[in-house]
Amino acid sequence: MPRPISRDTRLCMSLSGRPGNFGTRFQNYLYEALDLDFIYKAFTTRDLPAAIGGIRALGIRGSAVSMPFKEACIPLLDELDASASAIQSVNTIVADDGWLKGYNTDYSAVASLLESRAVPKDIRFALRGSGGMAKAVASAFRDSGYRHGGILARNPETGPALAAGCGYEWLAELGDTRPQMLVNVTPLGMEGGPEADTLAFSREQVEAAQWIFDVVALPVETPLILLARELGKPVITGAEVIVLQAVEQFVLYTGVRPEAELIERAAAYARG
Structure with missing residues (x-):
């Protein structure tokens, strides 16, 4: 009882x-x-x-x-x-x-996952987002020893500020760049949201990547995670x-x- x-x-x-x-x-x-x-x-x-x-x-x-x-x-x-x-x-x-x-506690959770999954420190990543959660994730990457990264954000204030604060490059668009790890820290793909069915990155970008990390926790299997699994990519999920x-x-x-x-x-x- x-x-x-x-x-x-x-x-x-x-x-x-x-x-x-x-x-x-x-x-x-x-x-x-x-x-x-x-x-x-x-x-x-x-x-x-x-x-x-x-x-x-x-x-x-x-x-x-x-x-x-x-x-x-x-x-x-x-x-x-x-x-x-x-x-x-x-x-x-x-x-x-x-x-x-x-x-x-987001910061410590991300740092723990990067370590436990043995994501290579020399990997080049692109992180989409520049809000509060993006700060936690980008800082966890920085403090865990990841030096080669870009902050993908259209906001001309928060994007460059986050990139500069973590020592990364600011990217308004990903363009032809094909990072080895893609990290989504936006509501794209979030259950119940207006863009629940939207991929945070294009299929071509996902195909070219080695690792996929989607911080969206609900649904557990976001469109980005589902595509990554279909392509046989190792993933880190928001559920974790x-x-x-x-x-x-x-x-x-x-x-x-x-x-x-x-x-x-x-x-x-x-x-x-």
């Missing part, structure tokens, strides 16, 4: 422009499995300062932060962990007695990123690190 909600139950939440169910299902599964007096709920908002103020005023333990709030929330917080201050992007807020501290970063959020909220087998069960449940 699930633990009853009481006045002592700790609330955790998420703030996203397009709330999904993965985080809610993942976190609540672990709370119940480990008999922790927590509950998790997803939200969106049109008033970010009021939403962040609510976290502070109501004693909410923590909040995940997704697009488009990862950078906009920073002036509303009291402190940034090194993982967030270095890239000026927050995906997790933890509250202690009204003191709000921002973290970025979302699990790793969610585990670190769970640890920050509760102080408990689940066993690997339990994490796998929670992830399978969350995708169901």
Whole structure:
């Protein structure tokens, strides 16, 4: 029987422009499995300062932060962990007695995947995107020792800024360039979005690449990942990123690190 909600139950939440169910299902599964007096709920908002103020005023333990709030929330917080201050992007807020501290668990998740999958350090990659998540991914590549990269972004402000900050080239268009690794950090291919069926890169570009990395987590098999698998390319998926970063959020909220087998069960449940 699930633990009853009481006045002592700790609330955790998420703030996203397009709330999904993965985080809610993942976190609540672990709370119940480990008999922790927590509950998790997803939200969106049109008033970010009021939403962040609510976290502070109501004693909410923590909040995940997704697009488009990862950078906009920073002036509303009291402190940034090194993982967030270095890239000026927050995906997790933890509250202690009204003191709000921002973290970025996306960064550590991507760095961990690059290492565990043994992606060659001398590979040339192109990363599409220049928002908060793109900052985390590009910085993870940089700090993991990847020196040959380009930031593919049409935005004439955020694209060059991200490229310069990470020591990469800015590309308004990919053109005839054929990088060995393609990385999508945009909503292209996202379930429920206006471009859910859109490939982040052309078929020709995917055919020429050696590795494909799509940060979009839902659907698990995005159009880009499906094409890469069809062509026999090794892939890193957003589903892998979302699990790793969610585990670190769970640890920050509760102080408990689940066993690997339990994490796998929670992830399978969350995708169901």
